[in-house]
Amino acid sequence: MVKGRAAFFVEPKKPLVIKEVEFPDPSYDEVLLKVRAVGVCHTDLATIDGEFPPPPLMPTVLGHEIAGEVVKVGQGVKGVRPGDRVVLSWLWHTCGKCRYCRRGDEQLCDNLVETGRHVLGGYAEYVLAKASHVLPIPDNVPWEYAPAATDAIATPFKGLRVAGAKEGDVVAVWGVGALGFNAIQVAKAKGCTVIALGRSETKLKKALEVGADHVVNTVKEDPVKRVVELSGGGVDVALQLVPTDIVTYEQAFYSLRKGGKLVLLGYPPGKLCLPVIEWGLAEKWVIASLAFTRYDIAESLRLLAQGKVKPVITVYKGLESIHQALDDLRKGKVLGRPVIVMD
Numbered sequence: 008m009v010k011g012r013a014a015f016f017v018e019p020k021k022p023l024v025i026k027e028v029e030f031p032d033p034s035y036d037e038v039l040l041k042v043r044a045v046g047v048c049h050t051d052l053a054t055i056d057g058e059f060p061p062p063p064l065m066p067t068v069l070g071h072e073i074a075g076e077v078v079k080v081g082q083g084v085k086g087v088r089p090g091d092r093v094v095l096s097w098l099w100h101t102c103g104k105c106r107y108c109r110r111g112d113e114q115l116c117d118n119l120v121e122t123g124r125h126v127l128g129g130y131a132e133y134v135l136a137k138a139s140h141v142l143p144i145p146d147n148v149p150w151e152y153a154p155a156a157t158d159a160i161a162t163p164f165k166g167l168r169v170a171g172a173k174e175g176d177v178v179a180v181w182g183v184g185a186l187g188f189n190a191i192q193v194a195k196a197k198g199c200t201v202i203a204l205g206r207s208e209t210k211l212k213k214a215l216e217v218g219a220d221h222v223v224n225t226v227k228e229d230p231v232k233r234v235v236e237l238s239g240g241g242v243d244v245a246l247q248l249v250p251t252d253i254v255t256y257e258q259a260f261y262s263l264r265k266g267g268k269l270v271l272l273g274y275p276p277g278k279l280c281l282p283v284i285e286w287g288l289a290e291k292w293v294i295a296s297l298a299f300t301r302y303d304i305a306e307s308l309r310l311l312a313q314g315k316v317k318p319v320i321t322v323y324k325g326l327e328s329i330h331q332a333l334d335d336l337r338k339g340k341v342l343g344r345p346v347i348v349m350d
C-alpha cells in the first residue's frame with residue numbers, strides 16, 4: 008500500500024477534487040506505476056463537462072494517456088521490473104479471447120476494461136495497470152513526449168494503417184489539433200505528401216512547421232476545389248479528425264480521388280449525406296477507425312524514438328495544474344496536447 012494524491016471526478020460540471028488516498032499493492036498480474044506524465048484528452052473534458060455519459064465507475068480518476076515508472080510488481084509478473092519506464096493507454100485490459108481480440112482488433116474487445124472509466128486512471132500520483140498492457144518507453148524518449156504514443160500518435164497511426172497509406176500517396180489531414188500535428192508527421196514518415204486543413208491561421212502555420220507540404224484554410228478557401236487542385240485530382244487518403252463540423256466530412260469525401268479512402272477519426276454528432284452513385288462509380292471508401300491497438304502504440308513509440316514524430320505539447324507542472332489544463336483546453340487556448348508532468 009502506498010499513499011498518494013489523485014484528482015477525482017465526482018460529479019459532471021464540477022471541478023475535480025484532489026485528495027490523498029491509499030493505492031493498493033498490485034495483484035498477481037498487475038504493476039503499480041508512479042505517474043510521471045499524463046496527457047489531457049478532449050474526451051475527459053467532455054466527460055467532466057457532462058457532454059459524454061459518466062463513466063461506469065463513479066467517482067473515478069480520469070486520464071488515459073499515461074507515462075510512468077514501475078514501482079511495484081505482482082507475484083506473477085514477468086518481463087516488467089521496478090524502475091522500468093512504461094506507457095499505459097485507454098486499453099487497461101483486453102481479454103485476448105473474444106472474436107475481436109483474436110482477429111487483432113482489440114480496440115473492439117467485448118470485455119474491454121477502459122482506463123479511467125472502469126478502473127482509476129492517470130490524473131494521480133500512482134496508477135495500477137496490467138503488466139500485459141503496459142509498453143516500454145525507449146530510453147531516448149522524454150517523459151513528456153511518451154503519453155502522445157498512447158493516443159495522439161497511435162490514433163492517426165492506426166487510421167493511416169487501416170487506409171493502407173503508402174509512399175507517394177497524397178494524404179489530407181482535416182483538423183490541426185494535437186492529433187492533426189502528429190498525423191502530418193506520421194504521414195510524412197511514410198513518404199506521403201500532406202495537405203493539412205483547418206480554420207486557425209496559427210495552427211495552420213504550426214502544421215507547416217511540423218512538415219505539412221500544403222495548408223488550406225477552410226474558412227477562406229473552398230477546401231474541395233483547393234485540395235483537388237493541390238493533389239492533382241484528389242487525395243488517396245483523407246484523415247478526418249474534426250470533432251464538430253460534419254460538413255467537413257462531406258467535403259473530405261468530395262476531395263478524394265478514385266479509390267480514395269475517407270477515414271473517420273473524429274466523431275461529430277450528425278449524419279453524413281453522400282451521393283451513392285458517385286461513391287460507387289469512383290470506388291471511394293468510407294472507413295471508421297476507432298482508437299488503436301497495442302501494436303499501434305509500440306509503433307508510435309518507435310517513431311518517437313527515431314525522432315520522426317515530435318508531438319506538439321504544452322507542459323503543465325504538478326497534479327494541481329490539471330484544473331488549469333482543463334480550463335485552457337475548454338477555452339481552446341492550448342496548442343497541441345496539454346501534458347501534466349508530475350513533480
Ligand SMILES: [Zn+2]
Pocket residue numbers: 048049050071072158
Ligand atoms: Zn485520449
Ligand SMILES: [Zn+2]
Pocket residue numbers: 101102103104105106107108109113115116117118119
Ligand atoms: Zn477481447
